[in-house]
Each structure stands twice: as C-alpha cells, then as structure tokens.
Amino acid sequence: MDDTFGLTEQLDHPGTQSVIIVGTGYIGLEMAEALSTRDLDVCVLERYEQVMARSIDAQMAAHLAAELQRHGVELRCGVTVTSVVRENGKLMVTSTDGQTRRADAVLVVTGVAPAVELATMAGAQIGAAGAIASDADRSARRLRCRGLRGDLPPVTRP
Known part of the structure; x- marks a missing residue:
C-alpha cells in the first residue's frame, strides 16, 4: 500500500x-x-x-x-x-x-511469467505464450490427470 x-x-x-x-x-x-x-x-x-x-x-x-x-x-x-x-x-x-x-x-507493469514447472512435470502442454495450454472447457491440455483446472484461459491453440 x-x-x-x-x-x-x-x-x-x-x-x-x-x-x-x-x-x-x-x-x-x-x-x-x-x-x-x-x-x-x-x-x-x-x-x-x-x-x-x-x-x-x-x-x-x-x-x-x-x-x-x-x-x-x-x-x-x-x-x-x-x-x-x-x-x-x-x-x-x-x-x-x-x-x-x-x-x-x-x-x-510487465506482469509475471507463469509458474508452469509442476504442470509440465505432470504432462501439461505449454502454449506459445508460456502458459498452460487449455481446451475449450479450460482443462489443461495433454495432462494425464484431466482434473487440473483453475486460472486457465479458454484457448484452443498451442
């Protein structure tokens, strides 16, 4: 503050x-x-x-x-x-x-880089912007456990 x-x-x-x-x-x-x-x-x-x-x-x-x-x-x-x-x-x-x-x-105000190490180890695909790639339903793409959800953008491109 x-x-x-x-x-x-x-x-x-x-x-x-x-x-x-x-x-x-x-x-x-x-x-x-x-x-x-x-x-x-x-x-x-x-x-x-x-x-x-x-x-x-x-x-x-x-x-x-x-x-x-x-x-x-x-x-x-x-x-x-x-x-x-x-x-x-x-x-x-x-x-x-x-x-x-x-x-x-x-x-x-350049923001921060997404922390994706854990998701990468779990098999999530990383998109072009360096964040976790997601499907239209906002689930992480190519993840062995499809239950990872959260602050994922609804993006369908890698």
Missing part, C-alpha cells in the same frame, strides 16, 4: 505532467486510461508488436490501440526499454527504437 500512496502523491503533485507506462497487460492499460483522464501526457511502451499480445488476437488489439490513441495515449509497440536514468529531476527512458523519452513518473 505504501507504493500506491507514494504513487498517488507523486501523480497529484502539481509538477507532474507526464508518465511512461511499460507494459500493455490489463494493469498497464487500466493505468493508461486512468492517467489520461487526469490530463497527463501518457506514453505506453510494449515489447510485443501489439497490445495485450498474450491475451487477445491482433484484430482486437488493433481496435484497443486505436481507442488508446483516440484518448491521447502515445503507444509504441515492438520496443523494449534499455535504460531509465534520473536526470535533473526527470526520468529519461531509452528504448530500442532509439528514442529517449522524458517523464515525471515511470510505471513498470
């Missing part, structure tokens, strides 16, 4: 004008929406070629990206952050597109 209160205090500071968000998962996009409504300059950097690459298809991602841009969010996909340096009270964020962007705050 201390981080949340500290961030809120920083964002409420009169000198805060710009924020860079690294990551376009659920939290990153929620923050982009919330911060853009505060009249802050918001730039979102994403390493994949589309927003929410591990969650939605390219067509839906294109609609989502257009909506972000319609609300004034600068979106840069296919770039990775290489450094963040504080310089004269600002944060300088350099990325693989050769740009260095200046911001008052940087939020890194």
